[in-house]
Amino acid sequence: MPKALxxxxxGQDGSYLAEFLIKQGYEVLGMVRRTSTxxxxxxxxxxxxxxxxxxxLLDQVSLLNILEEHKPDEVYNLAAQSFVPTSxxxxxxxxxxxxxxxxxxxxxxxxxxxxxRFYQASSSEMFGKVREVPQSEATPFYPRSPYGxxxxxxxxxxxxxxxxxxxxxxxxxxxxxxxxRRGLEFVTHKITNAVARIKLGLDSELRLGxxxxxxxxxxxxxxxxxxxxxxxxxxxxxxxxxxxETHSVQEFCEEAFRFVDLDWREYVVQDERFMRPAEVxxxxxxxxxxxxxxxxxxSVTFGDLVRLMVEADIEALKRNARxxxxxxx
Ligand code: NAP
Ligand code: G4F
Numbered sequence: 001m002p003k004a005l006x007x008x009x010x011g012q013d014g015s016y017l018a019e020f021l022i023k024q025g026y027e028v029l030g031m032v033r034r035t036s037t038x039x040x041x042x043x044x045x046x047x048x049x050x051x052x053x054x055x056x057l058l059d060q061v062s063l064l065n066i067l068e069e070h071k072p073d074e075v076y077n078l079a080a081q082s083f084v085p086t087s088x089x090x091x092x093x094x095x096x097x098x099x100x101x102x103x104x105x106x107x108x109x110x111x112x113x114x115x116x117r118f119y120q121a122s123s124s125e126m127f128g129k130v131r132e133v134p135q136s137e138a139t140p141f142y143p144r145s146p147y148g149x150x151x152x153x154x155x156x157x158x159x160x161x162x163x164x165x166x167x168x169x170x171x172x173x174x175x176x177x178x179x180x181r182r183g184l185e186f187v188t189h190k191i192t193n194a195v196a197r198i199k200l201g202l203d204s205e206l207r208l209g210x211x212x213x214x215x216x217x218x219x220x221x222x223x224x225x226x227x228x229x230x231x232x233x234x235x236x237x238x239x240x241x242x243x244x245e246t247h248s249v250q251e252f253c254e255e256a257f258r259f260v261d262l263d264w265r266e267y268v269v270q271d272e273r274f275m276r277p278a279e280v281x282x283x284x285x286x287x288x289x290x291x292x293x294x295x296x297x298x299s300v301t302f303g304d305l306v307r308l309m310v311e312a313d314i315e316a317l318k319r320n321a322r323x324x325x326x327x328x329x
Contacts, residue, residue: 008078057101087147180312196313209274219300242285
């Protein structure tokens with residue numbers, strides 16, 4: 001039975017990847033950091049089928065010990081400070097987790113067992129102020145946030161360790177991917193949660209920042225499949241994972257409100273607080289290489305993604321699930 005370690009198992013992608021790997025017959029280890037209250041909401045429904053181990057990307061010894069004791073065949077490094085605005089208020093911490101954390105885990109792989117196959121969660125945020133449209137593996141980077149800068153470091157250190165130590169290390173340049181498990185601070189879930197609350201009479205407005213920003217939004221379960229495929233090839237490589245379609249934040253709002261028969265213009269208010277010091281205006285990926293080499297393609301359209309997220313939020317509110325309202329994001 002192959003064994004995989006997932007850092008960031010409590011996050012959106014980590015939870016879907018764990019479920020996917022269990023279905024593929026893997027023994028799954030999930031690294032979790034110590035918190036004063038348990039935050040296993042996304043993994044509770046399969047917690048009995050994974051082994052949770054305590055560790056932190058800030059702590060090198062914890063990483064070495066986990067690899068030595070549990071001997072995984074594959075490591076998926078998904079843990080990061082992943083919210084772009086927080087990277088301006090906590091730039092050093094973001095660099096520690098999202099940049100140097102990658103070196104810590106790569107070094108642990110190199111020292112404990114260089115045969116481990118390694119996946120790094122790189123990001124379309126690295127393209128930032130885009131140099132070409134659409135963005136492919138060959139597009140130069142121009143990051144626009146401390147998060148984007150940290151991800152560029154993580155991307156290049158992964159390639160450097162592959163070339164320096166002959167590791168099977170891959171970097172997936174994933175464009176935005178969403179789901180009902182997405183953190184509420186990200187714009188898609190912020191919108192669908194607000195639409196559900198407004199439809200059920202629990203809220204009356206939605207305050208957003210830049211409505212013109214464009215993203216290439218896909219469905220998270222499709223994207224974790226691509227991570228696994230990258231580690232099953234003859235040779236390690238880097239891949240763009242995207243839908244190839246771009247939509248604005250406003251289009252996302254239009255679609256989400258339309259689904260519940262409401263007009264977005266009556267509820268959406270632009271608020272300076274949610275504008276960023278430097279914006280990534282437009283992202284759209286070219287997933288040709290992933291299609292040709294991995295046989296990967298997305299299965300959920302933009303319209304289906306919006307609808308499945310609105311439906312899930314309405315259902316959660318009807319079940320009285322506690323969906324907190326966030327004021328800072
Ligand atoms: P997420 O929901 O924010 O999850 C992040 C995970 O990292 C959580 O499990 C978190 O644990 C963990 N973590 C944070 N700091 C840690 C540390 N110091 N040590 C150990 N664990 C730590 O992110 P996601 O959306 O699943 O994204 C997964 C990865 O893909 C991230 O690296 C992200 O930057 C990258 N990415 C995401 C997208 C996207 O659209 N979702 C696109 C491109 C790249 P806690 O639960 O304890 O906070
Ligand atoms: O949903 P977002 O916060 O995602 P962002 O910044 O694109 O980052 C996400 O995708 C990256 C991949 O490209 C990941 F690497 C990263 O970890 C994360 O998962 O914002 C999307 C867009 C931005 O242009 C933002 O300015 O939505 C715009 N926006 C407008 N109003 C807003 C808001 N974003 C948020 N979070 N909240 C708003 O009120």
